[in-house]
Amino acid sequence: MxxxxxxxxxxxxxxxxxxxxxxxDGVWIELTYGWANLCDEPNGGLHxxxxxxxxxxxxxxRDVGPCDCADCVEGLHAVRTR
Numbered sequence: 001m002x003x004x005x006x007x008x009x010x011x012x013x014x015x016x017x018x019x020x021x022x023x024x025d026g027v028w029i030e031l032t033y034g035w036a037n038l039c040d041e042p043n044g045g046l047h048x049x050x051x052x053x054x055x056x057x058x059x060x061x062r063d064v065g066p067c068d069c070a071d072c073v074e075g076l077h078a079v080r081t082r
Contacts, residue, residue, distance in 0.1 A: 004058065004061070004062055005058060005061065006058065007054070008020045008021065008022065008027070008029075008054060008057075011029055011058070011061060015032070016031055016032055016034075016035040016064055017029060017030070017031060017032065018030045018031060018032045020057075022054065025050075026050055026051055026052045026053075026057075027049075027050070027051050027052070027053060027054050027056070027057040028048065028049070028050050028057075029048060029049040029050075029057055029060075029061060030047070030048045031047045031048055031049075031064060033071075033072045033075030033076045033079060034066060034067055034068075034072050034075075034076050035047070035064050035065070035066065035067055035072075036064070036065060036066075036067035036069070036072075037049050037060060037063065037064060038063045038064065038065045039060045039062075039063030040060065047067070047071070047072075049061060049064075
């Protein structure tokens with residue numbers, strides 16, 4: 001059984017996340033190469049989450065899934081060849 005994160009600190013420890021933070025514009029979760037926000041864009045293209053509240057951002061985070069777009073493939077290849 002997979003548990004869903006309940007705080008931004010927990011999200012920051014997830015391997016799918018590059019960074020998660022709150023600023024004056026809201027809550028941001030930036031995803032690593034190979035992952036996409038499938039809730040907002042089921043055909044790919046969004047590699048992050050931006051919402052007004054932590055609760056809304058965490059709700060969207062449940063729908064993060066694998067991404068094989070050209071940017072992700074290129075980014076994963078670059079990381080692996082370092």
